[in-house]
Amino acid sequence: MIQEYEPEATRRAASDTESSRASRGWWDRNADEYQNEHGAFLGDDRFVWGPEGLDEAEAGLLGPAAELKGRRVLEIGAGAAQCSRWLAAQGARPVALDLSHRQLQHALRIGTDARPDGDGPEPGVSQAVALVEADAGALPFRDASFDLACSAYGAIPFVADPVRVMREVRRVLRPGGRWVFSVTHPIRWAFPDEPGPEGLSVGASYFDRTPYVEQDEAGRAVYVEHHRTLGDRVRDVAAADFRLVDLVEPEWPEWNNQEWGGWSPLRGNLIPGTAIFVCVAD
Numbered sequence: 001m002i003q004e005y006e007p008e009a010t011r012r013a014a015s016d017t018e019s020s021r022a023s024r025g026w027w028d029r030n031a032d033e034y035q036n037e038h039g040a041f042l043g044d045d046r047f048v049w050g051p052e053g054l055d056e057a058e059a060g061l062l063g064p065a066a067e068l069k070g071r072r073v074l075e076i077g078a079g080a081a082q083c084s085r086w087l088a089a090q091g092a093r094p095v096a097l098d099l100s101h102r103q104l105q106h107a108l109r110i111g112t113d114a115r116p117d118g119d120g121p122e123p124g125v126s127q128a129v130a131l132v133e134a135d136a137g138a139l140p141f142r143d144a145s146f147d148l149a150c151s152a153y154g155a156i157p158f159v160a161d162p163v164r165v166m167r168e169v170r171r172v173l174r175p176g177g178r179w180v181f182s183v184t185h186p187i188r189w190a191f192p193d194e195p196g197p198e199g200l201s202v203g204a205s206y207f208d209r210t211p212y213v214e215q216d217e218a219g220r221a222v223y224v225e226h227h228r229t230l231g232d233r234v235r236d237v238a239a240a241d242f243r244l245v246d247l248v249e250p251e252w253p254e255w256n257n258q259e260w261g262g263w264s265p266l267r268g269n270l271i272p273g274t275a276i277f278v279c280v281a282d
């Protein structure tokens with residue numbers, strides 16, 4: 001009989017290698033549940049920046065949708081590539097990259113299911129996107145091979161060295177290209193990750209950067225999240241040679257009554273849940 005082991009939650013250092021290994025394993029094991037739970041909210045080919053539901057179609061953080069046609073776009077930590085599918089529907093040429101094989105299998109499944117004969121996406125409904133299984137810390141692309149790069153909660157919150165990832169993004173972007181990424185708003189680190197009233201009282205130091213780690217019996221990390229303060233994130237962007245042109249904190253919209261983990265209407269109306277960094281490679 002297989003014994004189910006409940007991982008132990010702790011706060012401790014976690015290297016880049018350990019973090020990547022933990023992320024790959026965790027997302028491979030949990031991709032089915034993630035897509036099952038959040039797939040309907042994400043939509044098969046919408047581009048949603050986070051649990052508030054801010055949609056790129058209305059936000060235009062990558063630039064006006066009408067100007068996406070023909071653009072080469074790299075999506076980092078793409079999961080099932082919903083955002084890339086929306087980009088493809090605008091005429092862009094997206095590449096969806098993720099560390100997790102299972103997440104990318106969902107990208108294949110959605111792309112295939114979208115067509116009635118199951119043979120691939122129906123033209124104009126859901127477009128095929130290129131899928132690449134790789135670590136965001138070592139991008140398998142030539143210099144200056146993309147016009148835009150984006151990430152909706154992909155990779156950045158899970159890596160020990162976000163500057164390394166952003167330097168890689170900077171390398172593969174052409175000069176003048178945009179890099180837009182969303183992460184958990186740093187203020188959330190100070191609060192318990194609970195959607196109800198218990199998630200409204202500060203319980204930890206905002207300034208404590210010690211990673212959140214879930215580990216197995218042998219002390220191996222099986223899930224890692226890294227915290228950066230808002231100032232850290234701004235410095236990371238600058239260290240990777242990007243210019244920050246906007247920092248978007250989406251407000252919780254009235255229409256959204258869905259909880260997503262610790263994100264809820266209750267908390268969303270009081271404190272920000274997502275931070276979106278809009279950067280340019282000068």
Ligand SMILES: C[S@@+](CC[C@H](N)C(=O)[O-])C[C@H]1O[C@@H](n2cnc3c(N)ncnc32)[C@H](O)[C@@H]1O
Nearest residue numbers: 023027077078079098099100135136152154155
């Ligand atoms: C919260 S999910 C977001 C997925 C998708 N962007 C969405 O909005 O549903 C985070 C994704 O980042 C991926 N990821 C984590 N660490 C990564 C890394 N080092 N390199 C590439 N992808 C990574 C995970 O496999 C997972 O699919």
